[in-house]
Amino acid sequence: MSVAESHSEPPRADPAPAIAELQALLGERLSTAEAVREQHGKDVSYHEGFPPDAVAFAESTEEVAEIVKICARHKTPVIPFGTGTSLEGHIAALRGGISVDVSRMTAILEVNQEDLDCRVQAGVTRKGLNEYLRDSGLFFPIDPGADASLGGMAATRASGTNAVRYGTMRENVLGLTVVTADGRIVRTGGRARKSSAGYDLTRLFVGSEGTLGVITELQLRLYGIPEATSAAVCAFTDLEGAVNTVIATIQLGVPVARIELLDEVQMRACNLYSKLDFPEQPTLFFEFHGTEAGVQEQAETVGALAAEHGGANFQWATRQEDRSQLWQARHDAYWAAKALKPGSEGWATDVCVPISRLAECILATKKDILDSGLLAPIVGHVGDGNFHLVYLLDPDDPTQHDKAEEVNDRMIARALRMGGTCTGEHGIGYGKMQFLQAEHGEAVALMRQVKLSLDPDNIMNPGKMVRT
């Protein structure tokens, strides 16, 4: 059974009545153009796209509420859309319906300098917010790679390279405005740094992937830009040495801002792509934030730990240009990987395990990759125990996809056996639903109860996360 068949089983409501009402509400901001629909049904992953029946470009929370009310009346699915940069088919309109595009909702509603928080509409992107904050001395740290919308980042519980220091969207969303499945406008959380008032609805919506409601506004934590930043890079004779350096660093409480692992395949890719000459060995990239003295102390401590664990030539970069070159290479890892095998299709996936099992998990996975004859560089947010693969697949050779699926299934089963999770930051979408079940068992039944209590007609991004 193909994905399309398995997901198009439930009867689809006729979208025409909802579309007619939405056209009356939105005029030209309701599009049924094929190109627009196609673009809104396919994310940047390898997952098959499913275009919605129409795309509604909303401009306010109130308008989103009106749109959802119309859809609810006609039991027409609603699929929230930010920038379309998700990775597990989150935006595919598996059962048709209306893509609610919030990318025009880009107002930054308030910045509270003294409280280190801000309020934004859901369509503001992380780069857009940081651009706006540039002269304030503040920044928003979460960086999943893509310039995603903050609403989408909350919906998918995004994180990225500096989660080891600043946390993920889970820790950095103080509150939300959400339009529920019946079109109510609800504010969750607040501006207080902590609260023990009521169920944590904010955290319930963070990571709910549009299946419980549409996020339209966010209250976010901000941070002061550190006085000093430095970076370092260090190659290791083996992967265990690199991972043990990270374990020791974290145990010592060194408040490292980023620790990224690139395997020797990825280092080769980066050298080729970015014309660099790093040793093609397992390598750690570090970034330190703090005072001048603080970052120096951090770098010295980590340098000593690296040396103890087979790290050679710990290079410390305090100059902005050197740091930029280093991190640009890391940021370009995906493109570098793809360039290793021109014409290939990239299938990105991730798992996250307790850090004590990380080296073992990566090495067993690398062995599987080697045995399968595939090429799949590895990069990892190693401070969190999270790593990514990109399978580089020949689109003309369908056996490669099957092999990747096999390696992937084994990797996820391995991660779960180690007490890990089937995805550290990519989410479930429709790509990892069977793994969610394997990971959470009976808890998935609870998730389904919560889903149905908040969306009894199952119109919010149906067919994702939990089977309904």
Next chain:
Amino acid sequence: MSVAESHSEPPRADPAPAIAELQALLGERLSTAEAVREQHGKDVSYHEGFPPDAVAFAESTEEVAEIVKICARHKTPVIPFGTGTSLEGHIAALRGGISVDVSRMTAILEVNQEDLDCRVQAGVTRKGLNEYLRDSGLFFPIDPGADASLGGMAATRASGTNAVRYGTMRENVLGLTVVTADGRIVRTGGRARKSSAGYDLTRLFVGSEGTLGVITELQLRLYGIPEATSAAVCAFTDLEGAVNTVIATIQLGVPVARIELLDEVQMRACNLYSKLDFPEQPTLFFEFHGTEAGVQEQAETVGALAAEHGGANFQWATRQEDRSQLWQARHDAYWAAKALKPGSEGWATDVCVPISRLAECILATKKDILDSGLLAPIVGHVGDGNFHLVYLLDPDDPTQHDKAEEVNDRMIARALRMGGTCTGEHGIGYGKMQFLQAEHGEAVALMRQVKLSLDPDNIMNPGKMVRT
């Protein structure tokens, strides 16, 4: 209408059939002794106690599941009990039923040194855990004052003095084992540092105050004991100066472990109680964690900021004895306050506001206290914008209670107007339900939907948190 009347309205199920079955299951570990029931229905707050019909002393997750299944079959309320140190009447059996006491579930199931996590049964207390960890170089930081059970701390989303650095239970619970209202055993979360797999059920149960299920096990984050710790104390000419020092400290990103504010009334109480001679002015207590050089740098930075804001005589204590004396005075604040007015009843309450509004909120509240003729010292976890009052009430003068209620209502309304919350860390219980409604409005309707989806017969700690 008294609290008792308003909460005893719904028909109470006859507890006898459930008690008979529980007796068969538990033997002597099911108690109906009056003293035991009284003790289990009254927490340490001023709220009226309501004894349960019986107390079940559980020894395992499976046993809790059996107990809940029996109660579910007879629609008999279940009230989870840890140490009884909650502050908003959380454990009162408003509608009778069975208190499920997990205090004998004290196994520490695993400590993962490399991953900085552990798994414990819900009856382990925070001091018990730290005692166990003593020689491991690790510690669990959350310290709400009382030696509460970790299950209860999760259920009430506890925090305390060092939340400013280490977060609250929200940030430090990685996963839970929960017995649901129908007696299923569900594991939420996991050991991975982050995950984007499914709804965040862990965070849903953290802070749910026993109204969604019984927490029986917890996976918790641990931290390395810092290489160096130092403390400091500094008196300010006015409260604004103290608060502005804190704002500047946090904006600069100084990773301070604790910043506590004591007002001049509380300082007088501490001096009297602990035989100290601190200036009786608004005072900040600090604690710094880090490397030797790091804590020195932090203390110097904060000392300079304090001096800029009217702080005099910044005293820095690196010796363990001096630190202990300082923090003992802070820890004894409640008893010191009560000793200010011997024979008084203490009514503790808390709010939390954005830190930019903290000085204003405290000053307006102090004016209300003064105008009312009450005595109510203030202490604050000021790095989070959270502060506590203890109204010292004459039990023989009922007008004092009414006055305190009035001051309290005004304080909470003020905190909400400022974007704050009606409780930073004490919770809702049955003491603050009307304020939850004022704070969260429509979101409370969502909370109720979630509650009823997971507990349709409303047996889990009924009458608390949301009206059902």
